[in-house]
Amino acid sequence: MTLLKQLDHVVVAVRELDEAANAWEHNLGLKAEHAPQPAASGVRLASLPAGNAFVQLAQPLTADHPLAAFMDERGEGMFSLSIEVDDIEATVAELRGCGVQVSDSEAGMLEGTRIARISRQSAHGVEIHLLERR
Amino acid sequence: MIKKVHHVGIVVRSLEEGYRFYRDTLGLPLHKEATVQEQGVKAALLTLGDFEIELLEPIDPQGGVARFLERRGEGLHHICFETDDIEAELGGLRERGVELIDQKPRHGLAGLICFLHPKAHRGVLVELAQPVE
Numbered sequence: 001m002t003l004l005k006q007l008d009h010v011v012v013a014v015r016e017l018d019e020a021a022n023a024w025e026h027n028l029g030l031k032a033e034h035a036p037q038p039a040a041s042g043v044r045l046a047s048l049p050a051g052n053a054f055v056q057l058a059q060p061l062t063a064d065h066p067l068a069a070f071m072d073e074r075g076e077g078m079f080s081l082s083i084e085v086d087d088i089e090a091t092v093a094e095l096r097g098c099g100v101q102v103s104d105s106e107a108g109m110l111e112g113t114r115i116a117r118i119s120r121q122s123a124h125g126v127e128i129h130l131l132e133r134r
Numbered sequence: 135m136i137k138k139v140h141h142v143g144i145v146v147r148s149l150e151e152g153y154r155f156y157r158d159t160l161g162l163p164l165h166k167e168a169t170v171q172e173q174g175v176k177a178a179l180l181t182l183g184d185f186e187i188e189l190l191e192p193i194d195p196q197g198g199v200a201r202f203l204e205r206r207g208e209g210l211h212h213i214c215f216e217t218d219d220i221e222a223e224l225g226g227l228r229e230r231g232v233e234l235i236d237q238k239p240r241h242g243l244a245g246l247i248c249f250l251h252p253k254a255h256r257g258v259l260v261e262l263a264q265p266v267e
Contacts, residue, residue: 004160006183007139010213012258020256027232027254028136028215050215051138052184077257078210081142083182098159123155124146125209 003091007053008084008131013067014076017059021046030055041109043067058109080127082115088132092116102130135223140216140244140263141179141186145203149178152189156180162187168243175199177243188214188243212249214261220246223262239264 014020024030030048042062048055058079060067070079085091088105095102101119108115108131118128146152149167156162162180169176174197179186190211192200202211217223220239227234233251240247244263252259 004162004182007142007185010139010142012255014256023255026230027227027250028260030136050136053139055139055213074206075257077252078142078213081210095159100155100159120209124144124152125207126144127210 003085003087003094004130005084005086008082008133009047009054009056010081011056011058011067011079012077013071013079014057014059015071017044017046017057020057020059020076021048024048024055024057032057043109045109080129082129082131085130085132088114088116088130091130105130105132135219136215136217136262138216139185140214140265141188142213143188143190143211143261144209145190145192145199145211146208147191147203149176149189149191152178152191156187156189166243169193170243172240173197173199173242179243186244212259212261214244214247214263216244217262217264220248220262220264224248 021032030050032046032048042060042065044059044061046057058067062068067079092102092105100122103117105114105116112134114132114134115129120127157164157180162182165179165181165186167178174192174194176191176193178189190199192203194200224239227250233254235251236248245265247261247263250260
């Protein structure tokens with residue numbers, strides 16, 4: 001299996017996006033690309049480019065959002081890794097052929113992307129999202 | 135200055151089990167494996183493009199990684215950014231009043247490394263690394 005290309009981004013779940021973005025910029029010089037925008041999918045996002053990939057701070061706007069559930073259980077912190085692939089359908093099929101549980105692909109939070117989720121059980125507790133940019 | 139995301143660290147119960155998924159199923163080549171006594175782990179770096187995934191298996195039941203595994207189970211542990219001057223980076227962090235775990239760089243699997251306190255980034259454990267060849 002050689003279908004994974006590169007890390008695209010790391011999602012960090014936060015309760016207060018502006019405070020978090022200030023800390024990342026103040027401490028490490030990682031600056032948000034744009035002013036944080038509310039996304040249609042019920043989260044506010046700030047993308048901090050870091051060379052080969054970006055850190056995406058994500059604040060859920062509703063209590064039933066998966067990111068809110070994650071923070072209720074574990075607190076603020078790293079939520080997921082998004083790994084870019086060329087062909088998401090082929091990657092999903094190949095992983096399923098290896099016995100990995102992967103969701104069907106769907107539209108991602110970021111415009112022009114499709115994602116599929118590898119189950120945490122398969123990935124040793126890590127939420128891995130396969131991501132295809134179109 | 136931060137150059138890139140060097141790796142993310144993932145705590146696993148055993149490297150062998152971790153290899154089965156990350157190396158054998160996902161196909162990420164093993165770059166290196168070593169025991170890092172002072173961190174209480176056996177650690178491995180696997181390559182994904184210009185980024186790496188670090189698997190951490192606790193070997194010291196009193197160590198931080200063992201405690202993480204006990205408390206939270208397997209999963210994402212830290213994110214490491216690459217810098218080409220870790221001393222300068224640490225100096226800047228101290229001046230800006232950032233809470234640190236390591237006051238001085240030490241040797242880790244990724245080179246000269248240091249950890250910042252997770253409080254500094256609201257629950258995210260951040261590591262800096264200056265690779266040494």
